[in-house]
Amino acid sequence: MYIVNSSNVYSLTENIPIPVEDYYHRATINDHGTFEQFVHHKKEGNWTRVWRSFDDPxxxxxxxxxxxxxxxxxxxxxxxxxxxxxxxxxxxxxxxxxxxxxxxxxxxxxxxxxxxxxxxxxxxxxxxxxxxxxxxxxxxxxxxxxxxxxxxxxxxxxxxxxxxxxxxxxxxxxxxxxxxxxxxxxxxxxIKTSNPDIRKLTRKKKFNSQAFLEIGSITSAILAFLLGVAAIYYNPAAQRFIKRNN
Incomplete structure (x- = not known):
């Protein structure tokens, strides 16, 4: 395998079996990013690596x-x-x-x-x-x-x-x-640290937050009910009904 520019030819591989035409040649980049060249005799044998770009992958x-x-x-x-x-x-x-x-x-x-x-x-x-x-x-x-x-x-x-x-x-x-x-x-x-006081404080905050949400929900429901009653009471139709019954 060679690298060629406008004026020079650089050989990358050595120890290539000869005659070259008796072998299949394959160049690949493996999954670790190493560029490698393999040869395989056309009549027998297995693929053999003859060169790689990094000795240490x-x-x-x-x-x-x-x-x-x-x-x-x-x-x-x-x-x-x-x-x-x-x-x-x-x-x-x-x-x-x-x-x-x-x-x-x-x-x-x-x-x-x-x-x-x-x-x-x-x-x-x-x-x-x-x-x-x-x-x-x-x-x-x-x-x-x-x-x-x-x-x-x-x-x-x-x-x-x-x-x-x-x-x-x-x-x-x-x-x-x-x-x-x-x-x-x-x-x-x-350094990994574990502070039990922080965990207790976190749990306490979570409990207080949950209680606050529950109280807020109940309060909102009561206010909504009272506002609904007031709206009905002061509705003109409701006022006429009340006067007629009185």
Missing amino acids: CTANSVCGIYGMCTSPDNETVTCNCIPGHTPLDPDNVSKGCHPETVMNYCLENSGGNYTVEVVEDADFPSDLTADLARVEHVDVEGCKKAIMDDCYSLAASLVDSTCRKKRTPLLNARKSASTKGIKALIKVP
């Missing part, structure tokens, strides 16, 4: 959507999950991406006690210049945690060797595969 752009993490332990199969603190947009198809379980403003004063920083071993976010918000050199895991906790605009970071690479949002292309061994992904995750 998780490097395909946004294969698991926004805030999704691609996992591929063998560089063949792909599994999509949400990064910590997030839930699928579509539970039946996680590859569509994820959204935060709890929406939180990390720039609010005293918000530091409302979240923690989780570390995912052997995982990474893309490290190109457009993905990195800033880099902090010569730090360990704790130093990288502090770096993103001190930066309310950073949701996550990758610790590669001793470099903490703080990431921009939204987070794309998170991956956990053979190419991310030894890298640590750090992610801010809101």
Whole structure:
């Protein structure tokens, strides 16, 4: 397979069996976004892959959507999950991406006690210049945690060797595969809290609201009845009937 422009020819594939005319050739894009080439002998055998655009299928752009993490332990199969603190947009198809379980403003004063920083071993976010918000050199895991906790605009970071690479949002292309061994992904995750006093207050408010509606309905019915009686009493026809009986 070749790429041709006005002046050059670039070979994409290698190790193509020869003679070429003895084989069927097929090029496809699989459901994970990887471009692949297969060959099949015209007389026998099966389809065999001879080339693909990515050795690591998780490097395909946004294969698991926004805030999704691609996992591929063998560089063949792909599994999509949400990064910590997030839930699928579509539970039946996680590859569509994820959204935060709890929406939180990390720039609010005293918000530091409302979240923690989780570390995912052997995982990474893309490290190109457009993905990195800033880099902090010569730090360990704790130093990288502090770096993103001190930066309310950073949701996550990758610790590669001793470099903490703080990431921009939204987070794309998170991956956990053979190419991310030894890298640590750090992610801010809101702490889930349960306050029984709030639940009691909510139930009390619901009860009071229901009682108020019931009282309001009864009062409205009584007023409607009284207004109806008054309208009938002061009706001219009703007045003539009353005078005639008196």
